[in-house]
Amino acid sequence: MDASIQTFDLDKSFGAIHAVQDVNIKINRGEIYGLLGPNGSGKTTLIRMLVGLIKPTRGYVSMLGARMPNKRVLGRIGYMTQTTAVYNDLSVQENLEFFGALLGGVKKARVQELMELVELRERAHSLASTLSGGMKQRTSLACALVHRPDLLFLDEPTVGVDPQLRRTFWQYFRSLASEGVTIVVSSHVMDEAERCDRLGFIRAGKLFAEGSADELRARAGTANLEDAFLKFAMEETA
């Protein structure tokens, strides 16, 4: 089967800072791929290159069989940024309708369905500025899902989200993946990493280990992922 997302020697420098170095990843359809690394490791830069927000210095990205940037594929992407990027002066429903319209016209029923999904039906007409942080985060997620994307990019989607909501989010992600949506999610929280199908460890712009959580633990011979991360990182530097 063809990969949903593949990168070829993807490389990005900002002046003297080498943010992402020669990254080659291949992610299959319906897979949840976790990018795991500390703050400033290049996760966000990598995701932004994948969605076409920044141009790689070298290398390229191929998604859904097309070399990026590709307008058709852009329409198949759902992207949730690190900050809850929703319009504060629009209501939940208006935010969804707006992103729906940009992404090719979305039916009213879909908007209702999404609000149901993120449990914001009764806040449909509340302005986003009046919502709690978690509710805003849910609105933001719903906006990324409005057009039933094939590819979903989530940049630290659960930062500042309470444990209960985090669990709900991961239930959504899992059910989307089972419907065939390919998900790339970045995180620096190790227990989230457990929920991904496959992980890429990233540090200082380098992807230095890849595999499922179990594989990585076994290869490192450690009891938990955090130790595995540190062990691989040490080997890499050595």
Add this chain to the structure above:
Amino acid sequence: MRRIFAIAKRIITQFRRDHRTLGLLVVAPVLLLSLVGVLIRSSSDTVKLGIVNEDRSELGAKLARELRGDNSFNAREIARANAEDELRRGAVSVVIFLDPDFGRRFSSGGQAEIIVMIEGSNPQNDTAAQQKISAALASALPRAITQINAPGGKVATPLLNLNYRYFYGGSQFDQLDYIAPAYIGIFVFFLVFLLTTLIFLRERSQGTLERLFATPVSRVELVLGYMLGFSVFALLQSLFMLLFTVYVMQVHTVGNLGVIFLVQAVLAIGAINLGIFLSTFARTEFQVIQFIPMVITPQALLGDFIFPLDTMPAILQAVGRVMPITYANQALRAVMIRGDGIEAILPQLAVLSGFAIVMILLSAMTLRREVA
């Protein structure tokens, strides 16, 4: 006490890092005061005088020569047929007409009349011109008569009747009539610019711009969408201001309201895109406020608003001529005061459209996908 100092010290530290604001504290007032100073001190007060001399006697020619020699005027003789055109083009601001019978009436001891035609669109200039003309004639005429009659002899004080007429407006015209058309233009420009800049800045800072770029939306679609949305408000504001000016403030308007509205619409579109473009260079709302003394005030001073462009020093005129407001002001004034039709303001409309197009391109260029 220590807490007070801690707060003060923190503020000083913060400000010291904000070089742009520090610069502005010094640069803006110096720049603006220099501008105002130069404008007030340098605005030349020579009146551009046209003399239509049809007098059959010698007196008309003598009087014309006297006036040409007076250095408070920039006087030249013109033909009656060209008088209107010269006034319209602004080549002269006052024309005096000496009738064929002018000299004969004097020599026969009758009362002579001079028609003084004043351009009339700027009451401030007009009053000054009117005073100068009557003073100059009062001294030039006796000298001219002396030269003809009896050099060195005594001359009877001539009875002269100055008949003032106004090419535009009239004596009931006040300063507001002159300023109001430009005021409408500047206000629309200012508010539309400020609002777009602020809203676009918010789009950047709240991260939604980044999100938009991860959709198939193109830069041009984004700019055009913004333009369309803001145009609704800009045009409503223009319409309201126009109606208020004309019907409540009773500002003299002879032109077509539709044409006035068109000028404002083109100006507003330019302002919207200037706002999108400049929002790239501001990271905070405070920095947007800093655009006011840099972008708006110079345009208000040099844009042919209160200080007429053609009496400014050459350098400032050159600066004024690259400002979109100048053309909007000229066009609005032409339509409202002089009743010019759309064909007369095509050059100004072309400049304003050009400005809008350049701004659309610039703002589309700054909206690169790399928003970081």
